[in-house]
Amino acid sequence: xxxxxxxxxxxxxxxxxxxxxxxxxxxxLGVLIGVLPGLGGAxxxxxxxxxxxxxxxxxxxxMLSCIYWGALFGGAMTSILFNIPGEPWSVATTFDGFPMxxxxxxxxxxxxxxxxxxxxxxxxxxxxxxxxxxxxxFALRFGPPEFFSVYLLTFAAFVGMxxxxxxxxxxxxxxxxxxxxxxxxxVTGQLRLTFDTTVLLKGFDFLIxxxxxxxxxxxxxxxxEGLEFKGAKAKIDLKVVLHTWKQLPKYWATSLRGAAVxxxxxxxxxxxxxxxxxxxxxxxxxxxxxxxxxxxxxxxxVAPETAAHAAGTSALLPMLTLGVPGSPTAAVLLGGxxxxxxxxxxxxxxEQAEFVWGLIASMYLGNVVGLAIVLTCVxxxxxxxxxxxxxIAPVIMVICAIGAYTVANSIFDIYMMMTFGVAGxxxxxxxxxxxxxxxxxxxxxxxxxxFRQAMLFSSGDVSIFFSNYLVGGITGLSIILLxxxxxxxxxxxxxxxxxxx
Amino acid sequence: MHASNDRPLLTTRAAxxxxxxxxxxxxxITAWDSWKLGAGWGEFGPxxxxxxxxxxxxxxxxxxxxxxxxxxxxxxATETFVTVEQFKLxxxxxxxxxxxxxxxxxxxxxxxxxxxxxxxxxxxxxxxILKAGGVGVAVSVVFFLMFEKWFHVPLxxxxxxxxxxxx
Numbered sequence: 302x303x304x305x306x307x308x309x310x311x312x313x314x315x316x317x318x319x320x321x322x323x324x325x326x327x328x329x330l331g332v333l334i335g336v337l338p339g340l341g342g343a344x345x346x347x348x349x350x351x352x353x354x355x356x357x358x359x360x361x362x363x364m365l366s367c368i369y370w371g372a373l374f375g376g377a378m379t380s381i382l383f384n385i386p387g388e389p390w391s392v393a394t395t396f397d398g399f400p401m402x403x404x405x406x407x408x409x410x411x412x413x414x415x416x417x418x419x420x421x422x423x424x425x426x427x428x429x430x431x432x433x434x435x436x437x438x439f440a441l442r443f444g445p446p447e448f449f450s451v452y453l454l455t456f457a458a459f460v461g462m463x464x465x466x467x468x469x470x471x472x473x474x475x476x477x478x479x480x481x482x483x484x485x486x487x488v489t490g491q492l493r494l495t496f497d498t499t500v501l502l503k504g505f506d507f508l509i510x511x512x513x514x515x516x517x518x519x520x521x522x523x524x525x526e527g528l529e530f531k532g533a534k535a536k537i538d539l540k541v542v543l544h545t546w547k548q549l550p551k552y553w554a555t556s557l558r559g560a561a562v563x564x565x566x567x568x569x570x571x572x573x574x575x576x577x578x579x580x581x582x583x584x585x586x587x588x589x590x591x592x593x594x595x596x597x598x599x600x601x602x603v604a605p606e607t608a609a610h611a612a613g614t615s616a617l618l619p620m621l622t623l624g625v626p627g628s629p630t631a632a633v634l635l636g637g638x639x640x641x642x643x644x645x646x647x648x649x650x651x652e653q654a655e656f657v658w659g660l661i662a663s664m665y666l667g668n669v670v671g672l673a674i675v676l677t678c679v680x681x682x683x684x685x686x687x688x689x690x691x692x693i694a695p696v697i698m699v700i701c702a703i704g705a706y707t708v709a710n711s712i713f714d715i716y717m718m719m720t721f722g723v724a725g726x727x728x729x730x731x732x733x734x735x736x737x738x739x740x741x742x743x744x745x746x747x748x749x750x751x752f753r754q755a756m757l758f759s760s761g762d763v764s765i766f767f768s769n770y771l772v773g774g775i776t777g778l779s780i781i782l783l784x785x786x787x788x789x790x791x792x793x794x795x796x797x798x799x800x801x802x
Numbered sequence: 803m804h805a806s807n808d809r810p811l812l813t814t815r816a817a818x819x820x821x822x823x824x825x826x827x828x829x830x831i832t833a834w835d836s837w838k839l840g841a842g843w844g845e846f847g848p849x850x851x852x853x854x855x856x857x858x859x860x861x862x863x864x865x866x867x868x869x870x871x872x873x874x875x876x877x878x879a880t881e882t883f884v885t886v887e888q889f890k891l892x893x894x895x896x897x898x899x900x901x902x903x904x905x906x907x908x909x910x911x912x913x914x915x916x917x918x919x920x921x922x923x924x925x926x927x928x929x930x931i932l933k934a935g936g937v938g939v940a941v942s943v944v945f946f947l948m949f950e951k952w953f954h955v956p957l958x959x960x961x962x963x964x965x966x967x968x969x
Contacts, residue, residue, distance in 0.1 A: 468864045472825065475860040479832055482854035491850045493839060494832055524895045525888040691927025695919040696941060698899055703911065703945065707955055715903045730883065731821055749853045756848055
């Protein structure tokens with residue numbers, strides 16, 4: 302197994318005092334970035350990229366990737382404590398993380414989230430270590446029909462698990478897709494739905510939608526019960542950690558499924574955000590206690606966190622092997638590589654082995670360091686909760702506004718954020734699920750592009766989505782999931798008829 | 803938890819009707835705009851407008867169904883969507899935030915944030931102007947140093963910064 306040998310050589314590169322220091326700095330910065338809504342993983346790394354120009358590339362990528370792991374861990378903190386996701390991929394963590402914290406077990410929720418993240422990351426890194434050549438070849442065979450079928454599957458899983466709210470799920474999703482369509486059409490260059498305004502030229506960034514819908518919207522919802530943030534007070538002491546760790550192995554299957562979903566979504570460009578949602582949907586489908594989901598079910602934290610971190614990590618695999626970033630943050634890292642004069646792709650493994658294996662080794666270490674830091678840092682963040690509402694609420698608003706602005710240097714985005722906030726408030730109160738909306742905004746452009754390209758290949762023949770076992774299987778599964786609510790509705794009506802007869 | 807004289811402002815049914823009607827209107831417009839762009843088959847495959855046309859219609863049609871279902875929903879007609887007191891509390895946060903967002907364009911984000919934080923502290927937290935102003939200024943200065951000097955990320959500024967030569 303020559304990979305192991307190369308890996309140990311990589312460890313030797315990583316374990317230097319300078320690199321270890323960078324690792325710690327990176328993780329702490331990353332957690333901070335992950336916690337602040339708006340200053341996201343991709344943004345944060347982009348902002349900090351110039352700081353690394355004076356470092357050797359190996360050290361630089363170690364620090365940047367540790368920022369990434371930190372952000373992956375950190376986004377969970379505010380999701381669980383405040384129900385405000387610090388990152389788009391932490392949105393699904395709020396579903397069960399926040400209720401669990403509200404029920405008096407924030408420490409448990411946080412430990413679950415961090416540990417699941419860690420597990421997801423380690424599994425992904427092991428995958429990267431051994432499967433890089435094989436995965437690269439597999440991903441090469443993915444064409445537009447296959448990509449579209451994967452997106453279709455993700456959305457179908459949402460509708461399929463909606464259980465009665467299928468109509469509103471579809472509405473939410475389609476609003477997201479329509480929003481995603483605003484701006485320039487990448488295929489024809491035409492402007493769509495811009496209504497002759499210049500501000501809408503660049504379309505809606507999902508970051509703005511997320512900050513508005515989940516950040517501002519959540520704040521508004523909380524206000525109904527009185528002007529205070531009922532964030533859970535959190536202390537992680539060793540007892541809670543060990544107690545939670547004892548319970549986690551129960552969910553090994555969920556973990557594995559989450560890691561599988563995550564690795565898949567990271568490699569086939571989907572990213573950590575859709576991975577977390579998909580994993581949540583899948584876990585709910587397979588769960589012994591699906592109705593517990595949304596009420597503080599531990600499994601409901603394990604699933605999205607494992608998947609998100611696995612996806613975030615495995616997104617680096619196609620980035621390194623093919624030069625195709627599997628997530629927005631991976632795209633920024635790719636930019637960094639190019640700036641340092643490194644060509645990602647199969648040749649990277651041959652010509653820059655020290656760099657690649659140093660990076661892979663740092664992924665193991667970085668996550669261990671990350672887990673340790675994050676388990677000990679929580680009291681610091683819990684302290685923030687004790688700041689009076691009248692100070693912290695406007696400060697969070699300011700941070701959100703800054704976050705919204707820095708996405709595209711546009712003041713208009715601040716207005717959009719407020720609009721999304723009001724929309725989020727209304728939609729949540731009326732039980733329109735927001736996750737499909739965000740997912741559609743994130744993936745809309747890519748889903749549409751792959752659909753149109755597939756249609757171009759086949760000259761309008763829809764059967765291209767069944768043209769081989771891979772794409773046919775995925776598409777078939779999607780259709781089954783989409784029809785599930787209809788089938789369930791029919792079955793229920795049939796069951797009710799004898800009772801009323 | 804709510805005062806006994808907490809009147810409902812809106813029933814759930816009314817809210818459902820309003821929101822679905824709004825969505826029908828909004829996505830009706832986007833559907834029409836997409837249709838104008840062309841929603842059929844062009845030389846590059848599906849025309850630009852096809853995708854947004856269908857996604858818009860898939861908002862309009864289910865929303866119409868939701869609207870009709872809401873009309874017949876007796877349970878929702880008695881359920882409270884939001885009470886007057888709750889709504890007032892929401893507005894207490896929302897209105898200053900909207901003014902803040904609008905102000906950013908005129909006075910820049912640092913000045914707007916200072917005023918916003920100070921106002922909030924005084925109005926809701928009943929702090930005196932010295933403490934409130936102090937915190938407001940401190941937070942803005944910290945953000946200024948963080949973003950302008952450390953991150954080199956320029957944020958919108960206004961006349962005060964121009965006067966001070968901080969642009």
